[in-house]
Amino acid sequence: MNIYDIAAESKTSISTVSRVLNNKGNVNPQMRRRVEEVLKKYNYQPSAIARGMVSKTMKNIGILTVDVRENHYARMIYVIEQDFSSRGYNVNVCSTGGSVRECGRYFEILAGKQTDGIVLIGSVFNELSEHPEITSLIKNIPVVIANGKVELPDFYSVLVDDVKGIRRAAEYLYDGGRRDLAYVIDKDTDSARRKMEGFLEAMKLRDVPDGPERVIRVPESSLEGGFAAVCQIFEKGLSVNGIVCGQDITAVGVIKALKRRGLRVPEDVAVIGCDNSPYSRICEPELASLDNKPELLGRMCARILAARLEQEDGEEAETETGAAIQPELIVRESARL
Amino acid sequence: MNIYDIAAESKTSISTVSRVLNNKGNVNPQMRRRVEEVLKKYNYQPSAIARGMVSKTMKNIGILTVDVRENHYARMIYVIEQDFSSRGYNVNVCSTGGSVRECGRYFEILAGKQTDGIVLIGSVFNELSEHPEITSLIKNIPVVIANGKVELPDFYSVLVDDVKGIRRAAEYLYDGGRRDLAYVIDKDTDSARRKMEGFLEAMKLRDVPDGPERVIRVPESSLEGGFAAVCQIFEKGLSVNGIVCGQDITAVGVIKALKRRGLRVPEDVAVIGCDNSPYSRICEPELASLDNKPELLGRMCARILAARLEQEDGEEAETETGAAIQPELIVRESARL
DNA sequence: TTGAAAGCGCTACCAC
DNA sequence: GTGGTAGCGCTTTCAA
Numbered sequence: 227m228n229i230y231d232i233a234a235e236s237k238t239s240i241s242t243v244s245r246v247l248n249n250k251g252n253v254n255p256q257m258r259r260r261v262e263e264v265l266k267k268y269n270y271q272p273s274a275i276a277r278g279m280v281s282k283t284m285k286n287i288g289i290l291t292v293d294v295r296e297n298h299y300a301r302m303i304y305v306i307e308q309d310f311s312s313r314g315y316n317v318n319v320c321s322t323g324g325s326v327r328e329c330g331r332y333f334e335i336l337a338g339k340q341t342d343g344i345v346l347i348g349s350v351f352n353e354l355s356e357h358p359e360i361t362s363l364i365k366n367i368p369v370v371i372a373n374g375k376v377e378l379p380d381f382y383s384v385l386v387d388d389v390k391g392i393r394r395a396a397e398y399l400y401d402g403g404r405r406d407l408a409y410v411i412d413k414d415t416d417s418a419r420r421k422m423e424g425f426l427e428a429m430k431l432r433d434v435p436d437g438p439e440r441v442i443r444v445p446e447s448s449l450e451g452g453f454a455a456v457c458q459i460f461e462k463g464l465s466v467n468g469i470v471c472g473q474d475i476t477a478v479g480v481i482k483a484l485k486r487r488g489l490r491v492p493e494d495v496a497v498i499g500c501d502n503s504p505y506s507r508i509c510e511p512e513l514a515s516l517d518n519k520p521e522l523l524g525r526m527c528a529r530i531l532a533a534r535l536e537q538e539d540g541e542e543a544e545t546e547t548g549a550a551i552q553p554e555l556i557v558r559e560s561a562r563l
Numbered sequence: 564m565n566i567y568d569i570a571a572e573s574k575t576s577i578s579t580v581s582r583v584l585n586n587k588g589n590v591n592p593q594m595r596r597r598v599e600e601v602l603k604k605y606n607y608q609p610s611a612i613a614r615g616m617v618s619k620t621m622k623n624i625g626i627l628t629v630d631v632r633e634n635h636y637a638r639m640i641y642v643i644e645q646d647f648s649s650r651g652y653n654v655n656v657c658s659t660g661g662s663v664r665e666c667g668r669y670f671e672i673l674a675g676k677q678t679d680g681i682v683l684i685g686s687v688f689n690e691l692s693e694h695p696e697i698t699s700l701i702k703n704i705p706v707v708i709a710n711g712k713v714e715l716p717d718f719y720s721v722l723v724d725d726v727k728g729i730r731r732a733a734e735y736l737y738d739g740g741r742r743d744l745a746y747v748i749d750k751d752t753d754s755a756r757r758k759m760e761g762f763l764e765a766m767k768l769r770d771v772p773d774g775p776e777r778v779i780r781v782p783e784s785s786l787e788g789g790f791a792a793v794c795q796i797f798e799k800g801l802s803v804n805g806i807v808c809g810q811d812i813t814a815v816g817v818i819k820a821l822k823r824r825g826l827r828v829p830e831d832v833a834v835i836g837c838d839n840s841p842y843s844r845i846c847e848p849e850l851a852s853l854d855n856k857p858e859l860l861g862r863m864c865a866r867i868l869a870a871r872l873e874q875e876d877g878e879e880a881e882t883e884t885g886a887a888i889q890p891e892l893i894v895r896e897s898a899r900l
Numbered sequence: 901t902t903g904a905a906a907g908c909g910c911t912a913c914c915a916c
Numbered sequence: 917g918t919g920g921t922a923g924c925g926c927t928t929t930c931a932a
Binding site: 238239240241242245251252253254257276277278280282409 | 917918919920921923924925930
Binding site: 340 | 606608609611612613615616621623630631634637638640641643644645647651653654655656657658669671672673674675676677698700730812815819841842844845846847886
């Protein structure tokens with residue numbers, strides 16, 4: 227069933243059918259009704275491919291992320307998909323595992339499929355700045371990065387103020403009387419580094435001299451990472467009564483390890499995580515966490531990209547993405563002072 | 564840059580370029596080299612749309628699920644995406660929220676985009692059996708359902724033996740000496756009902772007379788659902804020393820509620836969840852859980868669909884999907900007897 | 901082994 | 917207000 231069949235059965239031309247399909251003017255109401263009836267009769271769905279052939283757009287958005295299984299990313303994907311779905315787009319979800327090579331592979335395929343726009347989720351994608359051979363694969367495709375930045379034409383960003391967020395979390399503990407803080411960094415991304423900077427900034431502002439020594443680095447964000455962090459703290463002989471972690475799961479590990487050593491949370495050591503994931507409510511005591519608003523972030527990315535896509539050709543796109551998203555500290559039992 | 568440009572620069576015809584692109588025979592090695600050089604020079608990527616126009620396939624798979632944010636679904640999506648990605652396909656991920664209407668909307672769009680195949684994740688999609696007006700939207704598109712079944716041509720299934728899985732979990736508790744069991748059902752899907760049946764089956768096999776009264780129904784799978792379940796148990800005055808839950812998150816809620824009432828887990832009440840989610844290791848005590856192997860399930864779905872897609876036109880597709888997946892009980896602290 | 905040409909199903913432009 | 921027709925960038929006959 228194609229446009230010719232519809233035209234034949236409606237006893238008119240494909241031009242008219244096309245006009246009806248696309249709600250263009252200049253169609254006699256009677257004719258319009260006649261065509262619409264046939265359309266309905268066959269439940270006709272025009273071929274998006276043939277349309278794409280002409281219009282150069284398939285109404286498809288690519289979402290690249292390190293791993294769909296991470297709740298934080300899944301929440302963003304969900305919001306972005308819902309938003310674009312309501313605008314008539316579909317989303318292609320791609321898990322790159324953080325590899326630039328994989329990212330390039332996806333770029334090639336997406337470009338070949340005339341993808342209208344791309345959303346990159348996570349600051350890992352910042353390293354694309356150093357790979358012009360990869361970014362050149364998606365010339366002419368607008369890109370928005372969630373919590374990342376690449377200085378290239380038609381690349382847009384929405385940023386989360388990780389620095390201030392973690393700074394505030396550390397200040398909350400310090401000003402609440404916890405003078406011996408530690409920060410656990412468990413990833414090697416720009417975002418993770420910015421969080422750490424936030425901690426160091428807080429230490430500086432509060433005139434704590436040994437901020438840098440109070441940063442604990444573990445190889446992975448996982449329960450085991452949290453266990454390892456506590457081990458390191460004890461091995462170092464670091465006196466600690468407050469810990470901020472770059473990820474909730476690591477914070478949970480930290481809490482478990484502390485409890486095993488007979489320490490009470492929050493009485494002896496207060497703990498704050500980051501991402502406000504579902505884990506925070508499962509943990510015992512419930513985990514205080516920095517809510518970095520993934521839903522808002524996703525919605526803003528979708529909006530910026532959609533605006534760019536729907537812009538008239540002459541228009542200039544907004545490069546300004548507005549202020550960075552401010553994370554909010556959700557205080558729960560683990561950091562009740 | 565299109566095939567004409569490549570042909571012009573290679574001083575040959577588009578037919579030859581096409582043959583080179585598709586690795587067809589009957590191309591003079593020298594000519595092939597010449598064309599390939601030009602291809603490389605421009606990093607030429609043929610338009611998948613134009614190809615799709617001719618070949619009627621866009622190398623795209625639709626994955627429909629209730630909600631990408633649920634870890635159990637995300638794990639399956641991940642596996643399916645990786646598998647199809649390696650076969651040269653992209654996946655469109657759609658969150659339907661469990662609504663048949665939404666499902667129909669996606670079907671329409673996917674059909675218009677010449678989607679090659681569809682994966683339905685979750686037994687909610689079983690209700691499509693009663694909606695021929697919806698399934699008719701994707702005539703000619705093969706569908707595979709993960710843990711569900713729709714009796715229609717070109718619909719395939721991979722099933723998880725939920726009944727036996729939960730039956731074994733209940734038997735484990737019973738045979739371990741926990742004679743007063745309860746089952747918490749927290750969803751209204753076929754899979755949830757099958758799990759409940761497994762519990763009832765175990766009760767029957769062990770000659771427990773009041774199995775049906777030992778089923779607790781709560782409105783949602785969440786911590787709150789778990790709290791509500793424990794409330795109900797106490798209100799009913801049900802004596803219980805072992806609880807099996809349809810979902811991990813509910814089991815975690817159950818454990819929290821039990822502890823609040825001063826009961827020890829597992830000494831007083833043993834608890835088993837279902838899905839072996841990351842929650843199980845965060846919970847205290849660590850949660851025993853039924854691993855229903857989402858990765859295996861996803862991989863099998865991908866394999867069946869891929870086989871169907873790559874099948875020669877004459878061939879008959881395998882309708883048999885082999886034996887159902889057997890869940891495995893992962894015993895952890897909460898059910899150490 | 902190569903090339904010319906006919907579609908694939910649509911949109912958009914131009915006549916009428 | 918309507919219809920004819922030229923592409924869009926490919927694949928695939930069919931001739932040469």
